[in-house]
Amino acid sequence: MEIKTEQFTELAKKELKNDRQRLFLKLIPPVMRMKREAGFSTLPDAPAAMACGAAIRAEAMARLPELLEEFEKNATANGMKVVWARDDKEANEFIRNLAKEKGIQYVTKGKSMVTEETALNEVLEEQGIEVWETDLGEFIAQQLHRTPFHIVGPAINVPVEEVRDLFIEKIGLKEPTLDPVKLGYAARLFLRDKFHHVKMGITGVNMAVAETGTIINVENEGNIRFTKASPPIQVSVMSLEKVIPTMKDALHMVRLLCRSCTGQRLSVYVSMDSGPKKKDEIDGPEELYIVIVDNGRSKIYQDVKAREVLRCIRCGACLAGCPVWRQIGGYAYGWAYSGPMGQVLNPMLLGLDKTQELYRASTLCGACKSICPVGIDHPSLFLYYRSKDVLEDPNFKSKERPWAERQFFRIWSFAASTPWLWNLGVRMARPFINKDARDGIISKAIGPSEGWFRNRDLPSMAGFTFHDRWKKIQNTESRGQKSE
């Protein structure tokens, strides 16, 4: 899938014209929020539980290399095959070669954000290996060739009419219907046949527990369980930040994840694999591969502040909580990760230069931060990226600012740190700045700062500076005292 993060503004404008989608975006997020709040209310102390989630993920990140080694050691002792990949290419190549070597014709897939990131499906399809996404939403998104609209409901916005037409075309839906339940059932029957005969299944990983070498998947549909139970070969792909110290920690995180995601106490299926099937088991994988993908994370890890983004457990809560996402939906962000989660993650994975508008498209209201169960401070990260960008930090691949802007700020910083020049400047600039003021409000400007006023107003500047007014007040007062 083409990465379109650089077209954010254009895409957002386009999405804003989709009335049906906007209506949908008005209706669904409040429901999600209500469910989420009801879910959290079942915890004895929700804020403490969230603080604990933040502490667990912070610890996991602080101890990342050590935990990865521990996970690998235990997983290997349990008979899993652990494979490391520097980037998308290496991960995809390993899976493609494995599939070729085993003579695989098609695979079923559980929803996995990291393979979305590495665009694994395209690589397999190029080799003539069919890929069936089996999460209903992901299945629809895949057939429509779209990125996920929402991380939890990847195609939740797609109108039923479109789903119906798609199913008629792609899966031979016999009786056209607009009933979501019947449509879902048609997909069930179609994918069931795939599960029945599948020889290799690919899944993501929600958590990898270091203590026991166990991987955990959380889902409602059962497609991941099928993908892990039915075929003799299982490949589970994880980005390297998925590790959790202990099983007990993992269960706490599962509690938070399910509530934050859908408001459930527990998702319908939480499956935990600690190794391939034993000899006398009839189902489950004979071979179980864990592919640990770096793809830029070890680099993000070098920066202690930016490292915070690696805490994310992909619950998706910050999306529906974000006033921007609630207007434009998930497509405008141009890649697998959307909403505040994508706005903090994509700039680190793709570079600040390719994501210029992502970390600027925020009001810094902090809704995301207040919802996040692992304590990610999105607004401070946006500010951090913005400053890294203008300071032209080569580690973050910042984009060079335009010449005029750089000159302007050079003069600005000189003036701002030179008192006499500053005082002179603010006095002289007043009439110039206030010339377009109407009723004390400036709402437009001509020249380079024109764009700034597109969505914003500025109160006009007072007639006198504070210093001038102060002097005047003191003068009047001292005169008043004399006359007493």
Added chain:
Amino acid sequence: MEQSVRDEILTKLKAAPKAAFPARPHLPPYKTLSMDREQLIAEFITRLTEEAVVVHRAKDFPEALEKLTVVALEEGLKKVMATADDVVLRLDLPAWGKKNDIQIMTPRDFPDRESYRDAVFDQAQAGITGVDFAVAESATIGLIHNQDQARLVSLAPILHIAIVPVDRLVPVYEQVIEKVFGNKKQCPSQFVFISGPSMTGDIQGVLFKGMHGPRKVIVILVG
């Protein structure tokens, strides 16, 4: 080559600056932890009902079989797949099947994965399993997968009937985790928590049951 990629990544991570992390705050205990047995059972039943799980309660295994007969009649069961776990074994399903004219298959009847998959996907009208645990914190049952508890039996048929001895009911997940994962050398190849029927809301947020797994889950509580 694999070795070097691994080392390269780990070396890079280890070279990064160290960071402190906050201490874990104190968490108050879950309310299920202070419940007595009957309260716990009542809580569990409430949770199950919320998730649209049908609950029957039997005082012992013979009564559980009677309940099962009623269920079989209601659901029109003729051919089912049952696991061979210790709970199900206590029911003596082969004898029950003969009496009620229901064909009982078990994963062991099949020589290989292919024939077993054909049966569990296309023939079994229901899957009958025992459970290793039940958790009152949510509508959750826990199954340890091994040679006696095959994975697809509780997943592929459209109906899952779970036999839950009440003495396997615990207040919170941690108690299960301790037993199942306490000895890291003896972790089961797979362990699963199941809370109700398979479901989705992926088309326009409309919830429906039976997406890929069972559309209906019936729990028979024994004891």
